[in-house]
Amino acid sequence: MKRKSNNYKRYLDPKVISKIKGLDIIARMVVEGFLVGLHKSPYHGFSVEFAEHREYRPGDEMRYVDWKVYGRTDRYYVKVFEEETNLKAYLIVDKSGSMGFGSNGITKLEYVKYLVSALSFLLLRQKDAVGLMLFSDKLDSYIAPSTRGNHLNTVLKELHQLKSGGETSLASVLFELAEKIKRRGLIILFSDLFDDYQSIVKSLKIFRHKKNEVLVFHILDPAEISFPFKGDILLRDMETREKITVEPRSLRRNYKKKIQSLISSYKRDFRNVFIDYQFLSTDTTYDTALMSYLSKRRKMK
Amino acid sequence: MFHILHPLYLAGLSLAAIPLIFHLLGKRRIKEIPFSSLFLLKEIRKSNSVWMRIKNLILLLLRILFIVFVVASFSHPLVLSPVPFLGNEAPENITILIDVSLSMGVEGTFNKVKDEVIRIWKLFASGSQITLITYSDRIEKEEDVENISDVNSFLNNIQVTYRGTDIAQSLEFAHKKVLEDKGFLKKVFVISDFQKYALKNAQKPFGEMHRQGIQIYASTILGSKRNLYFSGFKLEPSFPLPGLRMKIYPQMVFDKGNSHPVEFSLNGLVKGLKESTENTFFETKTETSGYKYGYFRISGDSLSLDNDFYFSFYVPQSLNVLLVAEDGEASYIAAALTPGVKSPVEIETVSRSDLLRVNTEKYDLLILYNTGMNSLVETRTANFLSKGGGVLMIMGDRFRTDVNKSIFGDIRITKEMNAKEGFFGIKTVDTGFQPLSDFKNKGLKNLYDTKVFRYYTVNSQMRKVIVAKNGDPLMMVGNISGGRIVLIPFSLEPEWTQLPYKAIFVPLLYRLAFYLARRREKLSTFKVGEAVKIAFSKTVKDPIFLLPDNKKKSAEVTAMRDEFFYTLKNTDTPGIYRFIPEPDDTIPVSVNVKEEESVLEFSTFKELKAQFPDIKNAQEVKSFAVKGKRWLDLFPLFLILSLLCITAELILENR
Numbered sequence: 001m002k003r004k005s006n007n008y009k010r011y012l013d014p015k016v017i018s019k020i021k022g023l024d025i026i027a028r029m030v031v032e033g034f035l036v037g038l039h040k041s042p043y044h045g046f047s048v049e050f051a052e053h054r055e056y057r058p059g060d061e062m063r064y065v066d067w068k069v070y071g072r073t074d075r076y077y078v079k080v081f082e083e084e085t086n087l088k089a090y091l092i093v094d095k096s097g098s099m100g101f102g103s104n105g106i107t108k109l110e111y112v113k114y115l116v117s118a119l120s121f122l123l124l125r126q127k128d129a130v131g132l133m134l135f136s137d138k139l140d141s142y143i144a145p146s147t148r149g150n151h152l153n154t155v156l157k158e159l160h161q162l163k164s165g166g167e168t169s170l171a172s173v174l175f176e177l178a179e180k181i182k183r184r185g186l187i188i189l190f191s192d193l194f195d196d197y198q199s200i201v202k203s204l205k206i207f208r209h210k211k212n213e214v215l216v217f218h219i220l221d222p223a224e225i226s227f228p229f230k231g232d233i234l235l236r237d238m239e240t241r242e243k244i245t246v247e248p249r250s251l252r253r254n255y256k257k258k259i260q261s262l263i264s265s266y267k268r269d270f271r272n273v274f275i276d277y278q279f280l281s282t283d284t285t286y287d288t289a290l291m292s293y294l295s296k297r298r299k300m301k
Numbered sequence: 302m303f304h305i306l307h308p309l310y311l312a313g314l315s316l317a318a319i320p321l322i323f324h325l326l327g328k329r330r331i332k333e334i335p336f337s338s339l340f341l342l343k344e345i346r347k348s349n350s351v352w353m354r355i356k357n358l359i360l361l362l363l364r365i366l367f368i369v370f371v372v373a374s375f376s377h378p379l380v381l382s383p384v385p386f387l388g389n390e391a392p393e394n395i396t397i398l399i400d401v402s403l404s405m406g407v408e409g410t411f412n413k414v415k416d417e418v419i420r421i422w423k424l425f426a427s428g429s430q431i432t433l434i435t436y437s438d439r440i441e442k443e444e445d446v447e448n449i450s451d452v453n454s455f456l457n458n459i460q461v462t463y464r465g466t467d468i469a470q471s472l473e474f475a476h477k478k479v480l481e482d483k484g485f486l487k488k489v490f491v492i493s494d495f496q497k498y499a500l501k502n503a504q505k506p507f508g509e510m511h512r513q514g515i516q517i518y519a520s521t522i523l524g525s526k527r528n529l530y531f532s533g534f535k536l537e538p539s540f541p542l543p544g545l546r547m548k549i550y551p552q553m554v555f556d557k558g559n560s561h562p563v564e565f566s567l568n569g570l571v572k573g574l575k576e577s578t579e580n581t582f583f584e585t586k587t588e589t590s591g592y593k594y595g596y597f598r599i600s601g602d603s604l605s606l607d608n609d610f611y612f613s614f615y616v617p618q619s620l621n622v623l624l625v626a627e628d629g630e631a632s633y634i635a636a637a638l639t640p641g642v643k644s645p646v647e648i649e650t651v652s653r654s655d656l657l658r659v660n661t662e663k664y665d666l667l668i669l670y671n672t673g674m675n676s677l678v679e680t681r682t683a684n685f686l687s688k689g690g691g692v693l694m695i696m697g698d699r700f701r702t703d704v705n706k707s708i709f710g711d712i713r714i715t716k717e718m719n720a721k722e723g724f725f726g727i728k729t730v731d732t733g734f735q736p737l738s739d740f741k742n743k744g745l746k747n748l749y750d751t752k753v754f755r756y757y758t759v760n761s762q763m764r765k766v767i768v769a770k771n772g773d774p775l776m777m778v779g780n781i782s783g784g785r786i787v788l789i790p791f792s793l794e795p796e797w798t799q800l801p802y803k804a805i806f807v808p809l810l811y812r813l814a815f816y817l818a819r820r821r822e823k824l825s826t827f828k829v830g831e832a833v834k835i836a837f838s839k840t841v842k843d844p845i846f847l848l849p850d851n852k853k854k855s856a857e858v859t860a861m862r863d864e865f866f867y868t869l870k871n872t873d874t875p876g877i878y879r880f881i882p883e884p885d886d887t888i889p890v891s892v893n894v895k896e897e898e899s900v901l902e903f904s905t906f907k908e909l910k911a912q913f914p915d916i917k918n919a920q921e922v923k924s925f926a927v928k929g930k931r932w933l934d935l936f937p938l939f940l941i942l943s944l945l946c947i948t949a950e951l952i953l954e955n956r
Contacts, residue, residue, distance in 0.1 A: 098337035108337070168338075194338035224337055232353070235336040244339055245331060247353040249955075254345040262341070 053077040088129040088145040090181060091116050091155075092174075093162070094191030096136040097239035100164030103223035104283055109164045111282040112190040112219055115289050119188070120155045122290065129185075132158055135173040136166030145185065167239040168192075171199035178206040187214045188293070192224070193266060201269045214275040217289060218266060220259075221282050227255045310376035317372075320364035324357070360953055367946040374939030379486075379932040393486040395431045396475045397421060399459070400468075400493035402437040403829075403898040406461035406606040407524030410494065415456045417492050417520050422452050430482055436471035437464035438830050443478070463606060463829040463874050465895035466499035472506035479515055486932070492520040495904040498897040503913065511915035519916045521906045525603040529561055529578060530554050530899035531610035533826075534597070540665070540818040541616045542645040543590050550582040551597040551610060554899070561602060567595035590618040594877045594889040607899040611877050611891035612826070620818050621663060624650040625678070626670035634670060634695075634793070637807045638814055646814065653678060661685045665818040671697025671792060686784030691817025696759070697792040722756040727775065731766040734778060736812035740805065747805040753798040759790035785817050827878075827892045833869040835880045835888055840865055847887070849876025856880065 053066060056076030064078040093116060099109040116132070123130045124147065131145030132155050143158055170191060181187070187207045193200055193216075207214045223229075229248035236243045263279055270277040278292040305311065336342075397418055405411055422431060433455050435441040442459060446452045468491070479487045489510060493499075510517055535550040551563060565573040565583040573583045578599060587593060594613040602608065622638060624631055635648045651659055653672050661667065667685050669692060672678060682692060694700075727749050732738050740748065748767075755773055763779035763786075777788040793801055800806055827833050833846065835856075844856035846869040856867040867880055872892050879887040909916060 101335065101337035192337060194340060221337065229334065232331050232357075234331045234333040235339060235342065236333055237339040238335050238337055240339075242339060243333070244342060245353075246342060247356070250352055250356070251342065251345060255341060258341050258345060 053079060088131060088183060088185035089119075089123050090131045090133060090145065090177070090185055090187050091119065092133045092135065092177060092187065092189045092191075093159075094136070094168060094170065094189075095134050095140065095162055095164050096166050096168040096194075097164055097237075098168060098192055098194050099219070100238055101221055101224070102282060103221050103228075106282050107164065108192055108219045108221055108282055109162065111280070112217075113159045113162060115217070115280075115286055116190060117156055117159055118286055118290065119293060120152055122293070124152050130155055133177060134158070134162060135170075135177075137169035137173075138166075139173050139176055140166075142180070164238075168195045170195040171203040174200075174203035175206065178203070178210065181207075181210070181212070184211045185213075187212045189214070189216045190219060191216075192220055193218050193262075197262065197265060201266075201273070204270070204275055205273050208273050208275060214270075215293065216266070216270060216275060216277045217292070218263065218277060218279045219282065220279070225256070225259055225281060227252045227259075305376050305378055307376045310372060313372035313375070314369060317365045317368045320361055320368065324361045356953060360950060363946045363950040363953070367943050367950065370939045370943035370946060374936045374943060378935040378939065380935060382933045393425055393429045393488060394479060394482050395421070395425055395429055395488050395490065396479050396482075397431065397433050397490045397492065398471055398475050399433065399435045400437075400466060400491070401435045401441055401459060401461050402466040402496075402499070403461065403463055403606050403894050404466070404494050404496050404524070404604065404901055405522075407494070407528070407604045407901070410522055410524040411461055413522050414492050417522065418456060419449070419452060421490055421492075421520070422446075422449065432478060432482070434471070434475060434478070435459050436467070436474070437462045438467040438470070439464070440471060440474050461606065463894050465828070465830060465898050466493070466496055468493065468495075468499050469502035469506050472503060472510065476506060476510050476513075476515070479510075480513070487515045488518060489515055490518045490520055492522060494522050494524055494901075495519065495909055496898065496900070497902040497904055498900065500904060500909075500912065507913045507915040517913075517916045519906065519909050519913075521904070521909065523903050523905065524901065526901050526903070527602070528604045528607070528899055528901045529559055529599055529602040530604070530607045530896070531597060531599075531893070532896060534610070534612045536614060538812075538815045540620060540815045541587065541614065542620060543588055543616060543618065544586065544643070544645060546584060546586045548582045548584050549595075549612075551578070553578050553581075559602075561599045564598040564600075565595065566598070568593055587616050590616045592616075592887070592889050594891065596877075604899065604901070607894045609875060609893075611875060611893055613877065613889045613891045617665075618645075620646045620665050620814060622646060622648045622666045622668060622814060623659060623661060623664040624648055624668045624670060625653055625656055625672050626650060626668075627652055630794075631668070631670040631695075633801055634668065634810065637801075637810045640807065646811075656681055661690070662688065664690070666691050666693065666814055668693045668695070670695050671699050671794075673699035683782070686786065687782045688819070689783050690819040691785045691787075693787050693789070693813055693817055695789045695793050697794070722754070724752040724754050725769040725771050725773070726750075726752050727767060728770040728772070729768045731764075734764075734766040736809065736816045737766060739808075739812065744805050744808070747803050748809075751798065751800050751803055751805075753791050753800065754796075755791055759788075761788070763788060784819075787813055787817055825890060827872065827890060828895045829872050829875055829892060830895070831872060831892075833872060833878050833880075833890055833892065835867045835890065837865050837867060837880075837882055837888070838863065839882065841867065841882045845881055847879040847881060849874055849878065849892075 053069060054077065056065060056078050060078045066077050066079050069075070069077040093109075093112055095109060099112065100107050102108060102110065120130045120132070127147055129145035129147045130151060132141070132143040133139060134141040141158060143154060146154075168191075170193065174189075187204075189204070204214055204216065227248055232245060232247050234243055234245050267277050267279070276292065276295075278289060280289055399414060399418065405414065418433065425431065430445065431447075431452075432443065432445050433452070434443045441462065442455075444451070444455050446455060472489070472491070475489050479489060507517060530553070531551055532554055533552040535552060537548040537550070538545065541547045549565070549567075551565075559579065560577045563575045563578050563581050564571060565575075567585055567587075572585055572595075575581045575583070592613060592615055594611070596612065597610045599608050624635060626634070631650065635650060638644070638646045638648055649659075649664075653675075657677055661681060661684065664685075667682065667690060669678070669682065686692060730737055730740075730745060730748055732740065732745070753769065753775060755769065755771075758773055759777075761774065761777055761779075763774075763777035765774040765777050767774070767776035769775050774790060777790065779786050779788070791797060795801055825834070841856075841858075844858060844867045845853045846856050846867075847853055854869055856869055859866045859868065867882075869878065869880075872878065875893050876891075877889045878892055879889050881887050904912065
C-alpha cells in the first residue's frame with residue numbers, strides 16, 4: 001500500500017509527469033497522487049454534502065465531530081462532506097513568449113498546463129465551476145466557468161492546444177478580465193510576472209476590491225533564479241526578440257539579488273492586499289501548488 | 302647587454318596571434334541562448350558590459366603574454382650577469398679575421414699575429430665556436446677550429462700574400478658568417494696592422510655588425526714603419542732606340558740615407574748592382590728593337606715582399622719623322638736629324654698639299670716648318686696630337702694664328718705684327734725642360750750667344766722655356782689633347798737667326814725630336830690581384846699567358862672593333878707575365894705589388910677607436926685582453942612569468 005502511495009506521489013514531480021501524454025491522465029494522476037499524500041491530513045473534505053464518517057484524528061476540527069454518533073457509540077467520529085458549492089474559479093494563464101522558457105526539460109507553460117489540468121480536475125471533482133482564461137498581451141481565450149460533466153474535457157482540450165507566444169501585458173489583461181468577471185469568485189493567476197511590477201499589483205488589487213479571492217502562482221524556471229549560464233553568451237528575449245551580450249559569471253550575483261528582490265516584493269505587496277502568493281519553480285512538485293489552493297479554498301469557507 | 306641563445310625559437314612569437322584570432326572569432330561566434338525576459342538583465346548589464354570589455358582585454362593580454370613568455374623562455378634570453386658569481390661562463394661564437402695582406406709581411410709581424418690568435422683562442426670557454434678567416438683584398442681561407450691542434454695546423458698553413466687589403470669586404474664576409482652561426486654572443490676579432498688606406502669603407506660594416514649586437518675587437522699589430530719600396534721607373538730618353546744608350550732610374554720611396562744595395566736586371570740578365578738606392582740609375586744599351594723587361598731588387602729592409610720591382614718597355618726600330626715643308630726649305634732640318642747612315646731617325650718630307658695622302662699614324666713626330674695652316678693641316682695636326690704624337694712647330698712668315706684658333710685655342714697663340722723688329726739675344730733658358738737639361742756651361746753659352754730676328758710678338762699660355770732679351774718667348778712647350786707640342790715662334794732660316802749655325806743646333810733638335818716623339822703605347826703596368834689585359838690586333842688561336850713561375854694559363858678574349866683584348870683574370874704574385882700570341886713572339890707585362898701596401902701607415906688603437914666607435918675594444922697586442930663574461934639565462938624567469946600569466950588568466954576566467 002505504501003508502495004502504491006509512493007508511486008502516485010511520483011506524479012507530483014513535474015519531470016515525471018511531463019513524460020506522460022494526455023492531460024486528463026496527467027490531471028488524474030497528479031490529483032490522485034496528491035490526495036493519497038493528503039489522506040491522513042486534516043484538509044480532507046470541505047464540501048457541505050455529507051459523505052461518510054471516519055474516526056477522529058488529532059487535528060480534526062471539533063465542529064465536525066458527530067456528537068450523535070458519539071452519544072451512540074462513545075467514540076469520536078467526524079463527518080466527511082462532499083463539497084457542494086457554487087464557487088467559480090477563474091484560472092488565468094499567462095501564455096506569453098517568456099512562458100515558453102524551460103531549462104530542465106519542462107517549460108514554464110508546460111508546468112502550468114499540468115498544474116492547471118490537475119487543479120481543474122480537483123476543482124470540478126469538488127463541484128466548483130472552472131473557467132480558463134489564456135492571455136499574452138491580450139486575452140486570447142476565455143472559457144466561462146462551468147461545472148458541467150464534460151467541462152473538464154473542454155478545459156483540457158484548450159490547454160492541450162496551448163502554445164506560448166506574444167508579449168506579456170499582464171496588467172491590461174487583468175483590467176479587462178476584472179471587467180468581465182461580474183460574480184465574485186476565486187481568481188488563480190499563473191504567470192512568471194515578467195511585466196511592470198507596480199501595474200501587476202495594482203491590477204490584481206481590483207479583483208480584491210470586487211471581493212474576489214486571488215491566488216497568484218508565480219512560476220519561474222530554476223535557470224531564471226540561479227542564472228547558471230557560462231561563458232560569454234548572447235541572450236535573446238523570447239518575447240521581444242531583443243538580443244544582448246552578457247558575461248553571466250559577472251552578472252549572476254546581481255541578477256540573483258534582483259530576482260529575489262522581485263519575488264520578495266511580490267510576496268510582500270500581495271500579502272498587504274490579501275492576495276495569496278505562491279512562488280513555484282518548475283522543479284517544484286505539484287503538491288505545493290495544490291496545497292496552496294486547498295489552503296486558500298479552506299479560507300473561503 | 303642582451304642576447305638570445307636560440308633566436309629561431311622567437312618565430313614562435315607568431316603563436317601570440319592565436320589568442321588574438323580566437324578573441325576576434327569569439328566575438329563573432331558567441332553562443333545565442335533564448336531567454337524568457339531580459340528586462341531584469343538590462344538594468345544590470347550596463348556596468349557588466351564595461352567590465353566584460355576590460356576583462357576580455359585583460360584575458361587577451363594575459364594569454365598573449367603567456368605565449369610570449371613561454372616562447373621567450375625557450376629561446377633562452379641571456380643578460381650580462383650583474384653579480385660576478387652569478388650565471389655561467391657561456392660558450393661564445395667567435396670569428397677571428399686575420400690580415401694576410403702584403404704589409405703583414407713586415408719582419409716579425411706575422412709571428413705576433415699567430416701568437417695573438419692562440420691568445421684569443423685561450424680566452425674563451427670550451428665549447429665556443431671559433432672560425433678563423435684569413436683575408437687580403439679577398440677571403441683567402443676559412444676554417445672552423447675546435448681544438449688547439451686545429452688552430453696550430455691552420456696557422457702553420459697560412460702565409461702572407463702579395464695582395465692588398467680590403468677590410469670592408471672581409472668584415473662583410475665575417476658578418477654573414479657569424480650571423481649564420483648559432484650562438485648567443487657573437488664576437489669578431491680583427492687582427493691587422495690596420496693600414497690607413499684600407500679602412501676607407503670599413504665604417505658601414507663595422508656599424509652594421511655593431512647594430513646587430515656583434516662585438517668587434519680590433520687587435521692592432523704594428524710593425525716598423527720604415528720600408529723602402531719602388532714607386533715606378535723612369536727611362537731616358539723616353540723614346541729608346543736600338544743602339545742608343547739609355548738610363549733607367551728606379552723611383553724609390555725612403556731612399557734617402559739608406560744604404561740598401563740595388564740589383565738591376567734586363568731581359569733575364571743581371572746588368573748592374575749599386576751599393577745604395579740613393580739617386581741610383583743604371584745605364585744600358587739595347588742593340589735590338591722589341592719588348593724589354595727586367596727588375597730592380599733591393600734587400601735588407603723590413604718588408605721583403607715588395608723588394609722586387611718589375612718593369613717592361615718597348616724599343617722601336619727607329620724614330621720616324623714627317624717633315625711638312627715647302628721644297629728644299631727645311632732640308633737643313635732633315636740633315637740635322639740624320640747626321641749619319643746609321644741614324645735611328647728616318648725622315649720623310651712632304652709639302653703641305655701632299656699631307657692629305659700621308660698616313661700620319663706611322664710617324665712619331667710631325668714637324669711643321671713655316672707651314673701656312675689650313676683646315677687640312679689643322680685636322681691632321683689635331684689627329685696626330687690626339688694619338689699621342691708630338692709636333693714641332695717652327696713658325697715663319699706663312700704662319701697665321703687666325704686660322705689656328707680652333708685647334709690651338711687651348712694654348713692661345715696671338716701674333717702681333719706691330720712689334721718692334723730687330724735682332725735680340727737670349728735672356729733665359731729653362732734647363733728644367735728635359736731637352737735643355739743636358740746642356741751645361743759650353744752648350745748653354747752657345748745658346749745664349751745666339752741672336753734671333755723678330756718682327757712680331759707671340760703671346761701664349763704655354764710654358765716659355767727660352768725667352769729673348771726683350772721678353773718675347775723664343776721656345777714654348779705645351780700639351781694638346783694627349784700630344785706634346787714645341788713651338789719655335791720665329792723663322793729658323795739662316796737670314797733670321799744664327800741658331801742653325803751654332804754647334805748646339807743639332808743636339809738640340811735631336812733632343813727635341815726624342816722628347817716630342819710619340820710615346821709608343823706604353824705597356825700597362827698591373828698590380829697583384831688585378832686582371833692583366835693586353836690589346837692585340839690579331840686573333841690568337843690558343844691565347845695563353847705564361848706566369849712568372851712558368852705555368853701557363855689561358856687568356857680570355859674580348860673583341861672591340863678591330864682590336865682584341867686578351868685578359869688574364871687574376872694575378873697572385875708579382876713578376877713578368879708573358880702573353881704569347883705566336884710561338885716566337887711574347888709580350889711581357891710587369892705586375893707589381895700594390896704600392897699602398899708598401900706605405901705602412903698604420904692606425905694605432907686610439908686612432909681606430911676614434912674612427913670607428915663601433916669597435917668595442919681596440920688595443921695594442923700587448924695589453925689586449927678580453928675576459929669571459931658571465932651570463933644569466935632568463936629561462937626560469939620567463940617560465941615563472943608565463944605561469945603567473947596563466948594563473949591570473951584562470952583566476953580571472955573563473956571569477
